[in-house]
Amino acid sequence: xxxxxQPYVHNWxxxxxxxxxxxAFVSEGMAAGDELESWIVEKWGSAELFRLLGNVPPGTxxxxxxxxxxxxxxxxxxxxxxxxxxxxxxxxxxAVRDTMKCRRLVQSRWYQRRWGDLVTMTGDQNSKTKxxxxxxxxxxGVPFKSLTGERxxxxxxxxxxxxxxxxxxxxxxxxxxxFRESLTTRxxxxxxxxxxxxxxxLHEDDTAGVILSAPDRMGYEHIMLPMRFDPERRCxxxxxxxxxxxxxxxxxxxxxxxxxVVNRDEIALGPIATAGQMQQSPKPRGGQILKRDYxxxxxxxxxxxxxxxxxxxxxxxxxxxxxxPSACTVWGIFRDKQDRxxxxxxxxxxxxxxxxxxxxxxxxxxxxxxxxxxxxPNWGLVQWLAYTxxxxxxxxLLIEAKATGITAxxxxxxxxxxxxxxxxxxxxxxxxxxxxxxxxxxxxxxxxYAPCDDDGFGPEWAEKVIDxxxxxxxxxxxxxxxxxxxxxxxxxxKGLIAHDHEVAVELREQMxxxxxxxxxxxx
Numbered sequence: 001x002x003x004x005x006q007p008y009v010h011n012w013x014x015x016x017x018x019x020x021x022x023x024a025f026v027s028e029g030m031a032a033g034d035e036l037e038s039w040i041v042e043k044w045g046s047a048e049l050f051r052l053l054g055n056v057p058p059g060t061x062x063x064x065x066x067x068x069x070x071x072x073x074x075x076x077x078x079x080x081x082x083x084x085x086x087x088x089x090x091x092x093x094x095a096v097r098d099t100m101k102c103r104r105l106v107q108s109r110w111y112q113r114r115w116g117d118l119v120t121m122t123g124d125q126n127s128k129t130k131x132x133x134x135x136x137x138x139x140x141g142v143p144f145k146s147l148t149g150e151r152x153x154x155x156x157x158x159x160x161x162x163x164x165x166x167x168x169x170x171x172x173x174x175x176x177x178x179f180r181e182s183l184t185t186r187x188x189x190x191x192x193x194x195x196x197x198x199x200x201x202l203h204e205d206d207t208a209g210v211i212l213s214a215p216d217r218m219g220y221e222h223i224m225l226p227m228r229f230d231p232e233r234r235c236x237x238x239x240x241x242x243x244x245x246x247x248x249x250x251x252x253x254x255x256x257x258x259x260x261v262v263n264r265d266e267i268a269l270g271p272i273a274t275a276g277q278m279q280q281s282p283k284p285r286g287g288q289i290l291k292r293d294y295x296x297x298x299x300x301x302x303x304x305x306x307x308x309x310x311x312x313x314x315x316x317x318x319x320x321x322x323x324x325p326s327a328c329t330v331w332g333i334f335r336d337k338q339d340r341x342x343x344x345x346x347x348x349x350x351x352x353x354x355x356x357x358x359x360x361x362x363x364x365x366x367x368x369x370x371x372x373x374x375x376x377p378n379w380g381l382v383q384w385l386a387y388t389x390x391x392x393x394x395x396x397l398l399i400e401a402k403a404t405g406i407t408a409x410x411x412x413x414x415x416x417x418x419x420x421x422x423x424x425x426x427x428x429x430x431x432x433x434x435x436x437x438x439x440x441x442x443x444x445x446x447x448x449y450a451p452c453d454d455d456g457f458g459p460e461w462a463e464k465v466i467d468x469x470x471x472x473x474x475x476x477x478x479x480x481x482x483x484x485x486x487x488x489x490x491x492x493x494k495g496l497i498a499h500d501h502e503v504a505v506e507l508r509e510q511m512x513x514x515x516x517x518x519x520x521x522x523x
Contacts, residue, residue, distance in 0.1 A: 019241060020221065021070050022044065024052050028154070030047075040078075044239070049194075049221050049238070050193070050219065052195070055200065055222070057277060057280075059256070062198045063158050066158060068098055068105060071087075072106050076106075081133050084153050085139040086151075086186055088142050088157055088158070091145075094159065095141035095142055099141030145174070151188045153188050155193065157196065159199045160178075165202075166202035167438075183195060200276070201280045202276050204283070221239075223235060226279040227252050227257065227262060228251060229248060231248055233281070262278075264501040265278070267441070270443075273440075295449070296342075296447075296448060298451045304335070305334060307335070307341075309333075310332075311397045311398065312398040312487035314328075315381060315408050324477070325350045325352045327477075327483045328350075328385060328388055329484050330346050330392050331343055341498060343442075343488065345450045346451070349388070349461065355380050355404075356380040356411070357383055358378050385397065386415070396490075397423045398425075400482070401427040406425065424490075435482065442488050447497050450462050
């Protein structure tokens with residue numbers, strides 16, 4: 001009916017969330033003077049739960065429970081079809097998705113056989129974003145960034161920001177301003193209407209962080225359920241709930257997320273995202289994003305055979321030392337002994353350069369190599385990028401699509417159109433720090449290598465990249481890091497490198513869909 005392709009798997013955390021939703025319903029009803037069913041009044045007494053914050057990992061049925069089942073339960077089983085629900089999420093797709101699921105449930109034959117005498121849809125207001133019943137109750141879904149609509153008895157905020165929003169200072173603050181200044185204006189009755197915020201943690205200053213850092217938590221009851229149990233952070237709430245787990249590291253939902261799945265997902269997420277999304281304890285997103293220990297050492301004297309070579313440039317053209325330099329890193333894609341795709345840093349430079357250098361005339365007696373050596377001190381950005389691509393037989397040159405990068409790409413295409421490399425201009429929509437966080441899981445998973453000697457020290461150019469990455473974003477220069485994260489993110493998106501568990505899944509799928517071999521002759 002709602003998720004027909006997925007078998008229902010029960011777990012105690014579902015009961016815990018349902019109990020808190022029930023208590024919120026009772027609180028709103030008692031404040032409104034409703035005569036509630038005796039069993040639910042007896043169960044919750046004089047509960048006062050008008051604000052609820054829930055932090056749970058992704059995939060644990062939070063949206064279905066809060067945005068789909070809860071409104072349908074209030075209208076039908078609780079016989080309150082006049083209650084109004086306004087649900088919002090960080091994008092319109094999620095808001096519409098859950099509105100449609102709730103409407104599909106309410107209009108289903110199963111639901112109508114049981115509560116159709118109470119819940120009948122009106123003909124003039126029954127859309128995918130809002131539907132209303134004949135008792136004047138409605139359920140509306142709107143995107144959080146443009147929170148509008150009517151007032152409601154229950155306002156539900158499900159994931160107010162995306163991962164990208166959380167990594168952007170501007171987007172995160174915009175979401176928090178909407179939460180602080182607009183959400184409470186959507187209530188039917190400020191003294192008794194209910195606000196429910198249900199989300200995974202994405203940043204220490206996300207919406208949940210705003211609530212938890214405020215005096216008295218803005219009146220919110222907080223149910224917090226990490227994927228791995230932490231005894232020092234055991235959740236207990238005012239309605240008598242206490243996290244029942246006893247062993248440190250005990251999983252939240254073993255039937256759906258067994259240990260091997262959790263281990264796999266944590267590798268893909270990386271340490272910082274795991275702390276937030278899985279453990280509901282986001283680490284400060286500052287230094288130590290790309291730790292030195294993440295880089296895998298390559299101690300062999302020769303590089304492995306590379307399948308693909310990438311040059312990645314972060315450009316700025318000026319020779320003034322006080323301005324940002326241009327930077328370029330070169331990367332090779334290779335296979336390790338287990339035939340797994342890996343990525344290695346094979347060269348890097350950072351220089352203050354003009355777009356074109358003041359090149360001397362080539363002497364008649366000079367070879368190309370001799371002329372390059374003599375003119376190199378005068379090269380500009382275009383010449384250095386061309387030299388880098390030619391020297392390392394680059395397959396793809398990445399140049400960030402900003403003003404200087406676009407100009408540099410145009411000049412390289414004009415002057416070196418006969419060369420074998422191709423140029424692509426990635427256009428990032430997030431800042432440098434957010435890009436580092438996006439690339440961090442690939443580093444943490446051990447996919448990224450750098451050359452070094454037996455003592456663990458690499459060539460000077462490699463050490464400069466690693467040192468800058470380790471101190472980022474607090475380092476003076478960030479250009480080598482931006483070049484590196486651009487390359488790693490691009491390679492990841494193009495499938496040139498992949499986490500080991502992703503490769504295993506792909507192999508299993510290939511085996512499942514492989515056609516059966518036919519005999520060459522009849523038996």
